[in-house]
Amino acid sequence: MSETSYHHGDLRNALLAAAEQILRQQGPEALTLRACARLAGVSHAAPAHHFGNIAGLLTALACIGFQRMCQVQQQQLQAAPADLVARAKVAGIGYIQFALDNPALFDLMFRDPRIDWQDAALVEAFKAARRPVFDAIKAQDNDSSTGGGNIGWIKAWSLVHGFATLATSGLLKGADSGQPQPDLQQLLRQLFD
Amino acid sequence: MSETSYHHGDLRNALLAAAEQILRQQGPEALTLRACARLAGVSHAAPAHHFGNIAGLLTALACIGFQRMCQVQQQQLQAAPADLVARAKVAGIGYIQFALDNPALFDLMFRDPRIDWQDAALVEAFKAARRPVFDAIKAQDNDSSTGGGNIGWIKAWSLVHGFATLATSGLLKGADSGQPQPDLQQLLRQLFD
DNA sequence: ATGGCAACTAGACGCTGTAAAGATTTGTCG
DNA sequence: CGACAAATCTTTACAGCGTCTAGTTGCCAT
Numbered sequence: 258m259s260e261t262s263y264h265h266g267d268l269r270n271a272l273l274a275a276a277e278q279i280l281r282q283q284g285p286e287a288l289t290l291r292a293c294a295r296l297a298g299v300s301h302a303a304p305a306h307h308f309g310n311i312a313g314l315l316t317a318l319a320c321i322g323f324q325r326m327c328q329v330q331q332q333q334l335q336a337a338p339a340d341l342v343a344r345a346k347v348a349g350i351g352y353i354q355f356a357l358d359n360p361a362l363f364d365l366m367f368r369d370p371r372i373d374w375q376d377a378a379l380v381e382a383f384k385a386a387r388r389p390v391f392d393a394i395k396a397q398d399n400d401s402s403t404g405g406g407n408i409g410w411i412k413a414w415s416l417v418h419g420f421a422t423l424a425t426s427g428l429l430k431g432a433d434s435g436q437p438q439p440d441l442q443q444l445l446r447q448l449f450d
Numbered sequence: 451m452s453e454t455s456y457h458h459g460d461l462r463n464a465l466l467a468a469a470e471q472i473l474r475q476q477g478p479e480a481l482t483l484r485a486c487a488r489l490a491g492v493s494h495a496a497p498a499h500h501f502g503n504i505a506g507l508l509t510a511l512a513c514i515g516f517q518r519m520c521q522v523q524q525q526q527l528q529a530a531p532a533d534l535v536a537r538a539k540v541a542g543i544g545y546i547q548f549a550l551d552n553p554a555l556f557d558l559m560f561r562d563p564r565i566d567w568q569d570a571a572l573v574e575a576f577k578a579a580r581r582p583v584f585d586a587i588k589a590q591d592n593d594s595s596t597g598g599g600n601i602g603w604i605k606a607w608s609l610v611h612g613f614a615t616l617a618t619s620g621l622l623k624g625a626d627s628g629q630p631q632p633d634l635q636q637l638l639r640q641l642f643d
Numbered sequence: 644a645t646g647g648c649a650a651c652t653a654g655a656c657g658c659t660g661t662a663a664a665g666a667t668t669t670g671t672c673g
Numbered sequence: 674c675g676a677c678a679a680a681t682c683t684t685t686a687c688a689g690c691g692t693c694t695a696g697t698t699g700c701c702a703t
Contacts (some may be wrong), residue, residue, distance in 0.1 A: 263682065264668055264682070285563050290661090299682070300684075302685095305660090310660075310661075329669065364563075371613055407625065408643075411637060415608075417576055444601065457649085458651080469695090493652045493653075504690095
């Protein structure tokens with residue numbers, strides 16, 4: 258059961274790996290079913306047996322992205338202090354750090370119109386990925402007993418997601434004191450002060 | 451020089467109108483050069499003479515979008531009080547209101563990878579569209595003489611753009627107290643308190 | 644009036660996603 | 674052990690897409 262035999266053996270994962278490589282190296286427009294099949298060394302129709310159509314493959318890749326995004330936040334929270342405000346900052350920084358480290362994947366997850374948001378596994382992974390920030394804000398609300406509705410959580414999520422989106426889109430270039438290449442890490446540290 | 455004659459007369463604007471209609475009614479994936487040509491009643495190759503390629507048409511449409519977005523904010527600022535904090539809120543609300551009223555166009559402007567960000571006219575329109583919020587925050591900074599660098603402006607832009615992006619993506623559904631259809635207008639009013 | 648030129652059409656090419664049908668391997672049951 | 678069913682992959686085909694080239698039409702200035 259090698260890569261050269263008729264039956265690949267692990268084609269589904271091989272196609273996902275190929276898709277991520279193409280996305281990272283050539284961008285979302287080059288990410289096609291046939292390109293993934295070529296890179297994996299199979300016929301152009303093979304991916305359909307594992308993903309159905311292009312939406313299925315992109316949705317599966319986005320699902321993996323949300324899972325990794327969740328892990329990044331959880332890992333950074335493990336090494337964080339117990340202070341609730343500090344933990345909220347750490348969760349937000351984890352959210353943004355994932356976007357800065359994986360800009361193409363982040364864009365695919367949140368911006369590609371071909372992704373199927375009816376997919377149950379995707380929605381579950383998405384909700385898990387936004388949960389660390391949600392929980393951190395809710396913990397603050399409960400502690401100070403100022404927690405009204407969800408507006409605090411939505412404000413925090415908007416701030417974090419907006420910064421991540423603008424940064425991965427390259428739109429913060431020139432927005433920061435005219436520097437063509439803003440120090441995103443420095444801006445990120447100031448974002449929650 | 452009517453729509454039925456060999457020479458259309460105003461094909462460029464007709465194609466832009468067709469593109470906006472397709473985008474609004476059928477989404478970004480249906481927005482193709484050939485579909486615009488069909489709707490305008492010309493041959494499939496006609497758009498190339500006015501826009502060069504698909505990126506040219508989408509970039510021109512996005513340019514119009516940024517111009518309208520700038521107008522919405524300016525109009526709302528005309529009827530706004532002189533208080534600097536209030537004016538900053540009005541500018542941000544105008545930014546978001548444009549996104550809520552034109553979700554498909556907003557997505558095209560900020561999310562479509564086919565848009566050419568090297569285009570000078572597009573960059574100029576984009577910078578004009580984000581200027582109302584920028585100026586309002588800078589006026590606050592100057593007034594209170596607390597204005598450090600650009601972090602205040604970037605925080606405000608991130609908050610506004612993040613809310614607009616999440617709302618137009620439909621991701622705020624379910625984020626607000628389990629309601630499937632959150633009252634975005636009510637959330638928007640609370641966003642800057 | 645007529646020549647030049649801009650606007651538009653027609654056709655072709657390679658790319659894409661997807662569907663149908665055939666080929667090959669795996670695994671299971673008699 | 675052998676045969677058959679199911680899963681996996683290939684081959685072929687088709688329509689739609691962007692874009693290029695060549696050809697056609699009609700306006701406009703000379």
